[in-house]
Amino acid sequence: MEQLQWLGVVRHGQSTGNVIAQDAETGGLEAIDIPERDADVPLSELGREQARAVGKWLAGLGEDERPELAVVSPYLRTRQTAELALEGSGVPMVVDERLRDRELGVLDLLTGRGVQARLPGEYARRARLGKFYYRPPGGESWADVLLRLRALLRELREDHPGGRVLCFGHEATVFLVRYLAEELSEARLMEIAHATAIAxxxxxxxxxxxxxxRPELFNDVSHLHDVGTPPTKQEDVDAEPV
Incomplete structure (x- = not known):
């Protein structure tokens, strides 16, 4: 069976939730006060500028380099990123719920400090099991997210043989697509995740x-030199839905 010729992943632009979550983490708070549900968190103004910068990057690609299809997480911040980036490009866009962010269950809207203070049992269980396999009650592990990503990528290979596909997703999406594309081990993936802030x-x-x-770019932000890339990495906690 013929495979995809090219695969790309873009993380969504800065969201209003990113800003609130970062402030909560740096302020030592236990909870993240985001008014919307995770699926409805919009882009910030900076996030919109970042998405337009992706559009300029796409416009600079040659005709035989440009993606033929964009597959997008249904979350608002991700759809807004794709819409702004793809505007005028002619690249068709489809929304697929398998690209949605990892669901955090009982840990949703808690900072690392909040998980340790309010759910010490879960904090300890996560430390024992590790990020890859730990599944919070009502949520997903990274291994769970991989199951849906495997299914999506298999369909893309079958439906677009020799094609070029660009996905718009979330921080975990970038790490886990790399895991699949490069056939990484759990240990190697965790090394990369611990050392890398997905911008x-x-x-x-x-x-x-x-x-x-074979990898071409990873976590590349050279297209943002006129826009800005604020830090996104939190300490090794599960407060990562935004």
Whole structure:
């Protein structure tokens, strides 16, 4: 079976929730006061500028380099990012719920300090099991997210043989697509995740050479030199839905 020729992933632009969550973490708060449900958190004004910068990057690609399809998480901040980035490009966009962010269940809207203070049992269980397999009550582990990403990528390979597909997703999406594309181990993925802050509207891409996808870009923000890339990495906690 013929495979995808090119695969890219863009994290959504800075959201209003990113700003609130960062303030809560740096302020030592236990809870993150975001008024919307996770699926309805919009982009900030900076996030909109970042999305337009992705559009300029796309416009600079050659005709035979440009993606033929964009697949987008249904969350508002991600759809807004894709709409702004794809405006005028002619690249068709489809929304697929399998690209949605990781669901955090009982940990939703808690900072790292909040999880430790309010749910010490879950804090300890997560420390024991590790980020890859730990599933908070009512939520998902990274392994759970991988199950839906595997299904999505299999369909894309079957429906677009030799094609070029750009996904718009979330921080976990970038890490886990890399895990699948490069056939990483859990240990190697955790090394990368611990050391890397996935920036808003960063671009990660892989191109097929022979029988394998090889990385071209990872967490690249060179298109944002005139926009700004505020830090997004929180300490190793689960307050990551925004």
């Amino acid at each position: 808003n509207t960063s671009i990660s891409t892989w191109r097929r050479h022979g029988g394998e996808l």
